[in-house]
Structures are given as C-alpha cells and as structure tokens.
Amino acid sequence: MLNPALRDPAALPRLALTLLAVLLLWPGLALSELNLAVLFDERNATNMGRFLADFWPLAHDREFLRLLGRATLETLAIATAGMALALLIAIPGALLASRALSLSAVHRSGRPAWWARALRWPVRGLLIVLRSVPEIVWALLFVRAVGLGPTAGVLAIAITYSGMLGKVYAEIFESVDPRPSRALLIAGSPRLAAFAYGILPNAAAEMLSYTVYRWECAIRASVVMGFVGAGGLGQQIDLSMRMFAGGQVASMLLTFLLLVLLADQLSRLLRARLL
Amino acid sequence: MSISLSGVGLTHANGQVALSEIDLQVKLGERVAIIGPSGAGKTSLLRLLASNLQPSSGQIQLLGQQPWQLGARQRQQLRARIGLIHQAPPLPPRQRVVTAVLAGKLGQWSLGKSLLNLLHPLDMPGARAALSRLDLADKLFERCDQLSGGQLQRVGIARVLYQAPELILADEPVSAMDPVLAGHTLSVLNEEVSRRGMTLLASLHAVELALAHFPRIIGVREGRIVFDLPPEAIGASALDALYANELLPAVPASATPAPVSVQIPRC
C-alpha cells in the first residue's frame, strides 16, 4: 500500500485558533494592565495588612449592633420587596413573550407564524434590555432620581430581575410538554385558562425553584447596591469604610457572610419542600 | 524468566479471596492463554501481573524485578515495559484515535514531549503503522466515540503494540468481536509478539480461540491454577471439569485447526 504524506486535519484549525488567541491575548493583557505582582508587593502588603489589622476587634457595642440589625433587616426587605415588584412585571411579560401560548403555533406544530413571532419580539427585547444593564447601574440612576435610601434599591432590583425572571419563565413555559395547553387552545379555551390548566401545573415547580434562587441573588445584589447609596447593609459598609472604622466593617462583612449562608440554606429548604 | 510467581495469593479488601497459591513461570518470548469460567480470577491475575494490584501473600517477579520492593519512580519505569490490554478500552470518547494510540508511549516520553503531542501528533506514521496491522489505518483521525466496540478494542491493542513493551498482558482482548475477526486479530497479535520477541499472556473466554492460537494453555478455576498444558494434551474431560457448574450444558470440543484462508474483516 502506498504511504501518502500524513496530514493532521486538525492541524490548520488549531494553528489558526492558537494564533488568534495570541493576537487577542497581547492587547488584552496590555489593556487590563494585569500585574499579579502588586498582590505580593511589600508596600501594598503592609497597606493591606494595616487595613486588615483594623478589623480586630470586631465592633460589638450595643448602639452599633442595633444599627447592624436594622441594616440587615433592611437588606432582606429590599430584596423581598424588589422581587415582589419584579414578579408583577415578569409574569405578564413572560406570558406575552412566550411562544407556548401562541395560537398560530397550534396548527403549525409549535412554530408560530412570522407575524406572531414579530409581535412577540418587542416584549422579548424589552426583557433582554432590562436584564442586560447591570442592576447597580439602575441603582445609581434611581439614587439620583429618588434620593438615597432603600427605595432606589427596591426599584433597581424590580427592574433588573423582572427581565431575568421574565426571560427564564418564558423559556420554562416553552420547555414543558406543550400538548395539554395546545389541546386546550384547539378546543377554544382562552389563553390564560390554557396557561393555568395546561402549562402552570408542570412549570410551577421549576418556576418556584428559580425564583427562590434569584431571591438569594437579590440579597447579595442589595448589599452591593448599598455601596452606591441604595440602603441596607451595603450602604452602612460604605459609610464605615469611609470613616476607616475597620472593626465596624469587619462585623458587617461577617454579618453579610452569615446572611448569605442563611439565605442559601433557606433557599435549599424551600426548593426541596416545593419540588 | 519473564514472569515468576510463587505461592501468590490475593484477597480483596472486602475479604473475598481472588487468587490462592499461584505458582507460575513464564519464559521470555512465550505465548500463554488463560482460560476459565467467569469469576475464576483471570482478570485479577492479569492485574496482579500488571502491578496494578499488590499480592496479599507470596513472591512476584516481573521482568527480573520485584515490583513491590521498588520505589514509586522505578515501579513506573517497570510498568512502561509492561503493556496491559484492557477488556473495556480506557479511551476517552472525545479523544482522537491517533492521540489514543500515541498515548501508549507516555511512559517513555518526557513531559514536554507528551504535552506537545496533545497539540499536534508527533509520530503519525508510527501510529498509522500500529493501526494498519489491525486494519484500522483509515480511522487515524476519527474520534473514539465514532467507533464500534470491536474497533475500540483494536485501538486498545494498537496502543499497546505502539508502546512496544517486553511483556503484553491481554484481558479478553477480542471479546467484542465476531469469531472471524477475533481469530484474525489474535493471529495478528501472536505474529507481532513472535516477530518482536515479546512475551504474551492473554485471557480468553472463547476456548476454541485459545486452543487454536496458543501453544500453552493455563486453566484457572476459583482462584487456583487447575492445569498448565499444551493444547493437544487437553481433553474434553479436563475442559468439562474446568467449566463445570456453569449454566451452559454444552462444552466446546477439543482443538480444531484455525481456518487457513481468512477474509479481510469489514468491521
């Protein structure tokens, strides 16, 4: 048997990919000014060390603890209220955007007509825009609009999370078995009824699971938004940092970690219970 | 002496006795088949010989060295001279055949060369030669998950051939192939082993294949060696006794000569 020259068919694509990676890596490193050495630099280390040394002793006077308790409750309240408002927008949004309730799809085995898809596009687009702008940017804007405090945080979460919840709900509706709802639509039932009886029973568990998971994320987001003045634990941490009150910052960070842990446990409990 | 076992016993962690009082001597260049009922300990024996398992009792010598008296590094060097053909080929599904075959020499290559080989195969002619002995040369650049069971087993054999060890241990190397292909593959394996002066121990569950291709047959039952004979000396009664109590009533007849003309396998 003749022995033709062997060429690895994957050689050219791999070479091209490697070249591309190198071409992108170089400016990437330059723009990001990556310099790991700063973490190990002696002067910076003493700076960090002094900052961290301030963390001990943890602040634990009664006045401060009361403030801490209130701030924690505020963070929880911001997350819960924000999620509630987000649901008000997300559920109608998901119903409008989802192809699962499309009447034209019923006779086309699941794919809506072109005009049905076009009509849904604005709603989908809106949901995408709402979730693509980071929530902290919304928080910053709302702080400027309605002033410092938790209201800005609630509104920011409401807007961003309505986009996230709406998109995921729409996808959940489309992923469950379409036959019950389609049968109802063919029989002439109104869309909302077809949803309630055909889709909701199968989708409810997944929806709840995702909502609880998002609530947990909302708590962390509330703390982060506090840094720009949206109330709660984050705002307090920001204030204490400006005053260089290391002990207070440490106590609050600890509380934050505990809060996240508790929320994680609660979320797991709820999801196990509901599924 | 290629292999020397004396008084070797193996007990699994759960207390089950896999092998007991194994005495085995295999000379350089010998070709031995191991037969026996399922659960007799054939795989345990081969893994013991591959230095994968440590014997609970007795002495073991491989290629003139005692593997469990060596340091870890030296044991790895010893292992590079022994090739184990697994019954279920341990090949990652997404890996390409060429890389899977070239992996046979990882015990002999430096780290740098091994990593470079991942990016671009360094010895394509060598891999192709190994595969062409098993009629798989055209699958050089396919992914392993695109091959059938029999093809995968042949890739596993090609990998060990590429490794070019001094001792080959084959654990049911043709179990996923049809009888014609299995016979052909065993012929090829035996040819390669004879040509390169390697030692071969193969466990087989198809007794006809063992009797047809190997000049020395070892029967294993319940962890002990029952007989160690050339194929002519094995009668139907010996085989009956070996496989007694199996679910099947029938027992294969004594040795029939392998077919002289073999079609090129299609699989």
Place this chain on the structure above:
Amino acid sequence: MKPAADKRLGNYALLLALLAAVVASFRFLGIDPGALVGGDSLSQMGRYAGSFFNPDFSAPHLRAIGHGALETLAMSAIGTLLAALLGLLLALPAAGRFGWLALSGSRLLLNALRAIPELVWAALVVLAAGLGPNAGTLALALHTTGVLGRLFAETLENTPNEPAEAIRLSGGGHVAAFCYGTLPTVWPQLIAYSLYRWENNIRMASVLGFVGAGGLGQMLYVSLSLFQEAQAATVILAMLTLVLGVDAFSGWARQRWVSA
C-alpha cells in the same frame, strides 16, 4: 390521600407566609407603593429619565468610550481566563486527588473566594494595589476562581477515573495521565462554565469602575457625579452593547464547540 392533603395545606401556609413577608418588607422600608407611582414621584422620575434621551455622540467622547469599552472587555476576559486556570489548579485537590487535607484546605479557600462579592474584592484590591483596571481584573479573577474552582471540582468528581489510571499503569506520569485521560472528557464542560461566567463578568466589569477599577464603570460614575446625563447615556448604551455582544458570542461558542 392524607399526605397529599397535608402537603397542600403546608404549601398554602407557606404561600401565606411569603405574602406576609412581602407586605412586611414594604411596611418596614416605609415605601408606600401608591406614593411610588403616584403623581409627583413619577413625573420627577420621568423628567430625570428624559434627560438621558439625548446621548452625546461626539467623536472625542466616542473615542473615550471605545477605549473604556475595550478596557472593560479586556478586564472581564483576562479575569475570567485567569480564574479558569487557577480554578482548575485548585479543583484538583478539591476533587480529592491529593488526599483529605488538601481537599478541605482547597475547598475552604474556594468558598472564601466566592463568598466575597466582586465589588468588595475590588475595593480591597484598590486599597492594596491602587486604582485602575488591574484592580478590576484581579478582583474578578479572585472571585471567579472560587466559583469556577467549585464547578470544576464537581465536574472532576463525576468523571470516570479509568483512562487516567490506565496511563499511570503503563508508566505515565501524573500530569500526562490527567491531560490524556481526564482532560479530554471534562474539556467541554470547563469551557461551558467559563463562557457562562464571562457573561456574568462582563456585567460586573462595567460596575467595578465605581470603586475606581477603570473601564466604562468609572466613566459612568464620573459623568453621573458631574450631572452630565447626556454623556452617561452614551456610556450606558456602550455597556448594553458589550453585554449583548458577549452574551451572543458565548451562546454561539457554547453551541458550536460544547454541545457534542
């Protein structure tokens, strides 16, 4: 039938408790939903929103935004890449490859890294290393290492060990056994997780600028503080474009290379 009825009663009670929690939250914060959307407040917000509808598209500002966008993109990409490498390194002990002590230690480290949000990391790194995109990249890398390390460890735990062991048995070293035996199988998952995290990090990178870590975030913070809404509007548009672009690329890449 009794257990099902009990469960339904429990679910109703839970639902009621959730509703009560929502109402309590609003009252605790002193937010009156009516006042929120009623008369004066809405028009005030409307006026503020209106000031954004005339974005500044002048050439020098667009150039600055272009540079900021590239900086943000670089921060998120390099940070994610670094995190993937470090995460893989830490995932090996975390998956139990080096014994129990290494497992506990690495898991503790990974949990600590991911528990602290990126913004807090950024604030700390700025304090230690000064302002600029380096702080943002490092902050993203540190947090994402925790996240990816844990995901990678779980993937490694679910991967069969036989191919790597077979290579060890033929004399190969540990690194070669991992690269030839385990990596081919886990490779697609690792890339999928990394791309997914990049989608998150491009959003975070925009934001880290608020604490001085460079990029579009810093531009936004500055322009909002100076009440230059027109300029801020362009920055927000740029952020949006970046996020949508990265999301689209990540989705395409995951579909093309990973789902097989």
